[in-house]
Amino acid sequence: MRTREEAQTKLGISWLKADGLASSVIEFRDVCKSFGSGPPVLDHLSLHVAEGETLILVGPSGCGKTTALKLVNRLLDHESGTVLAFGRDVRGEDPIALRRKLGYVIQEAGLFPHWSVRANVEAVPRLLGWKPSAIRARSEELLELVGLPAGEFGERRPRELSGGQRQRVGVARALAADPPALLMDEPFGALDPIARRSMQREFLDWKRREGLAVLLVTHDLREAFRLGDRVAILDRGRVRQVGTPREILESPADDFVREFTEDEIPAVVP
Amino acid sequence: MSDFGDFFWVRRAEIFALTGEHVLIVLASTLLAVVIGVPLGVALTRRPRLARPVLGFANVVQTIPSLALFGFLIPLPLVGGIGARTAIAALVVYALLPILRNTYTGILSVDPAVVESATGLGMTPRQRLRQVELPLALPVVLAGVRIATVISIGLATIAAAIGAGGLGVLIYRGVAIVDHRLILAGAVPAALLALAADAGLGLVERRLAR
Numbered sequence: 517m518r519t520r521e522e523a524q525t526k527l528g529i530s531w532l533k534a535d536g537l538a539s540s541v542i543e544f545r546d547v548c549k550s551f552g553s554g555p556p557v558l559d560h561l562s563l564h565v566a567e568g569e570t571l572i573l574v575g576p577s578g579c580g581k582t583t584a585l586k587l588v589n590r591l592l593d594h595e596s597g598t599v600l601a602f603g604r605d606v607r608g609e610d611p612i613a614l615r616r617k618l619g620y621v622i623q624e625a626g627l628f629p630h631w632s633v634r635a636n637v638e639a640v641p642r643l644l645g646w647k648p649s650a651i652r653a654r655s656e657e658l659l660e661l662v663g664l665p666a667g668e669f670g671e672r673r674p675r676e677l678s679g680g681q682r683q684r685v686g687v688a689r690a691l692a693a694d695p696p697a698l699l700m701d702e703p704f705g706a707l708d709p710i711a712r713r714s715m716q717r718e719f720l721d722w723k724r725r726e727g728l729a730v731l732l733v734t735h736d737l738r739e740a741f742r743l744g745d746r747v748a749i750l751d752r753g754r755v756r757q758v759g760t761p762r763e764i765l766e767s768p769a770d771d772f773v774r775e776f777t778e779d780e781i782p783a784v785v786p
Numbered sequence: 787m788s789d790f791g792d793f794f795w796v797r798r799a800e801i802f803a804l805t806g807e808h809v810l811i812v813l814a815s816t817l818l819a820v821v822i823g824v825p826l827g828v829a830l831t832r833r834p835r836l837a838r839p840v841l842g843f844a845n846v847v848q849t850i851p852s853l854a855l856f857g858f859l860i861p862l863p864l865v866g867g868i869g870a871r872t873a874i875a876a877l878v879v880y881a882l883l884p885i886l887r888n889t890y891t892g893i894l895s896v897d898p899a900v901v902e903s904a905t906g907l908g909m910t911p912r913q914r915l916r917q918v919e920l921p922l923a924l925p926v927v928l929a930g931v932r933i934a935t936v937i938s939i940g941l942a943t944i945a946a947a948i949g950a951g952g953l954g955v956l957i958y959r960g961v962a963i964v965d966h967r968l969i970l971a972g973a974v975p976a977a978l979l980a981l982a983a984d985a986g987l988g989l990v991e992r993r994l995a996r
Binding site: 589591612613614615616620622623624625626627628629630639640643686689690699 | 897899900902903904905906907908909910913917918921922
């Protein structure tokens with residue numbers, strides 16, 4: 517596995533050394549966003565993801581969590597406030613280059629159905645123009661990491677895999693170019709409960725090994741508490757509470773949070 | 787039937803020559819329609835506001851009776867005149883709609899999750915088009931090309947009326963002298979061509995869809 521410093525040098529990122537302290541990998545500063553003339557989807561949102569941290573955005577549908585995620589890799593643009601990635605305003609960045617530095621995983625994985633599993637995993641390194649031998653080595657390594665050895669699965673098409681296996685390939689593809697941060701939108705949402713549970717367990721393991729910062733969106737509070745170092749509860753574009761799962765459970769900030777978390781308390785407290 | 791067989795055998799050289807002309811006219815017009823229709827179809831997916839009027843216009847053009855369109859084209863400079871060039875221009879017009887429409891719907895029917903992940907991974911719009919959207923739309927685009935080819939093979943027989951050559955020559959001659967064998971000598975090879983093109987392109991289409 518490549519070290520983080522090497523990966524950052526290759527990607528031209530020097531944000532860690534420049535500051536001397538672990539600055540935020542991703543940061544929202546007072547961000548507002550609305551679609552057309554409707555009510556704001558994001559209403560003065562401020563959040564940050566520290567290095568190596570997993571921050572989960574959770575909330576009912578329509579709370580703006582997916583919108584927030586898409587502002588980071590500029591699939592959407594915001595109206596006011598600032599979104600920072602690696603310490604730089606994303607609006608000053610070339611979206612294409614920015615996206616190649618941010619791994620992106622979506623529900624159902626969005627794999628390219630006409631490419632083999634291996635080709636899917638190799639997509640970003642190839643876009644970045646890595647040497648063929650390096651691309652090959654990296655895809656072998658990642659398919660091994662997600663439990664789909666290239667010898668057995670590399671040449672298969674996505675439709676020949678189960679939902680859980682496809683999601684694994686999606687994660688491997690997002691990790692391929694060693695991005696310092698990962699954006700995940702309901703990554704395990706389409707899986708059955710058993711596959712979901714084992715993916716969550718493995719995700720924690722991959723994340724620890726790759727030392728990633730992760731911003732993950734889910735509507736499933738149980739998943740949020742399982743995976744998140746910190747959890748942000750969103751409602752109608754506003755952060756109701758942000759904290760560790762324990763903080764949120766022990767001292768909910770308001771009635772909304774209390775009600776939202778109530779059902780899950782027996783399930784997450786051991 | 788053996789009467790027709792003898793008739794055909796005696797004229798085999800002429801029939802083969804005219805079939806060759808026919809194939810050339812259809813190939814040239816279909817290729818041109820692909821070269822124009824596919825990029826135009828892609829462009830329409832990028833400018834959805836133009837899609838409706840452009841597709842509507844192409845639809846209307848499709849309804850012009852072919853003999854009339856051949857006639858309209860004759861006096862025009864560049865594409866006009868008597869001969870194969872005018873016929874090819876007219877056939878391009880007819881072949882354009884299925885290719886244009888299928889390219890448009892083919893690109894739009896690519897799974898949005900796949901398109902979003904292509905963008906999210908950092909593909910440029912051009913890379914996304916060439917590596918993801920076009921390959922995934924290809925079976926649908928090809929279905930359009932197949933329809934266009936079959937239509938063109940039939941319409942090309944009419945083009946003999948403006949001196950374009952092809953199998954229509956036999957049909958027109960047969961009609962003029964009321965000889966059903968001559969008509970069949972043009973019609974049967976044309977029908978076989980259409981069937982062969984349909985089957986061949988259908989096969990390629992199914993290959994690609996897999």
